[in-house]
Amino acid sequence: MRKKTLYIVAVIFCCISLNTYAQTGTSKNSFTVVNYKSNVNAPLTNQEKQQLEEVYSDQLQKYVLNNPQRLKDIKNILRNRVFIIELPNHKKESKLLSKTSLFNNYNKSLRRKRFNENNFNPLKYNFDFYSKGTKMYRVDHTNYYIVIKSQYQQ
Numbered sequence: 001m002r003k004k005t006l007y008i009v010a011v012i013f014c015c016i017s018l019n020t021y022a023q024t025g026t027s028k029n030s031f032t033v034v035n036y037k038s039n040v041n042a043p044l045t046n047q048e049k050q051q052l053e054e055v056y057s058d059q060l061q062k063y064v065l066n067n068p069q070r071l072k073d074i075k076n077i078l079r080n081r082v083f084i085i086e087l088p089n090h091k092k093e094s095k096l097l098s099k100t101s102l103f104n105n106y107n108k109s110l111r112r113k114r115f116n117e118n119n120f121n122p123l124k125y126n127f128d129f130y131s132k133g134t135k136m137y138r139v140d141h142t143n144y145y146i147v148i149k150s151q152y153q154q
Helices: 002-024 046-065 068-081
Strands: 082-086 135-138 144-148
Touching: 046 068, 068 082
Parallel strands: none
Antiparallel strands: 082 144, 135 144
């Protein structure tokens, strides 16, 4: 009887130790910390306010301004992660801006405008802002590309 009890205790101990080890291993789905530049702490500029109002309309206060983390994420997108560059000799295929849907969840009257690099609003589009890698979108019939840097890159 004593051998049987010892055997059962040994089996239970092995199962518990294997289970504990499995839970402490690294996971592919582990969270990565996003490091923000200090410029996300500055107030919104007039242009940023206009961009937000265009996209969020009368829902701006509820979904962005009342949510400090969401506002910080959007400032990070606008200030540190979206770049417009001209690449005349770039040969790699990129998704076209015209094939990217509008983000009109909050403003159903949102419309595309002729591209102008000085007042382009990246928030209007369903860009893949939260991917692990950098994304590029080509502005149709131009050499301009919209580059979305991953939030996980320094």
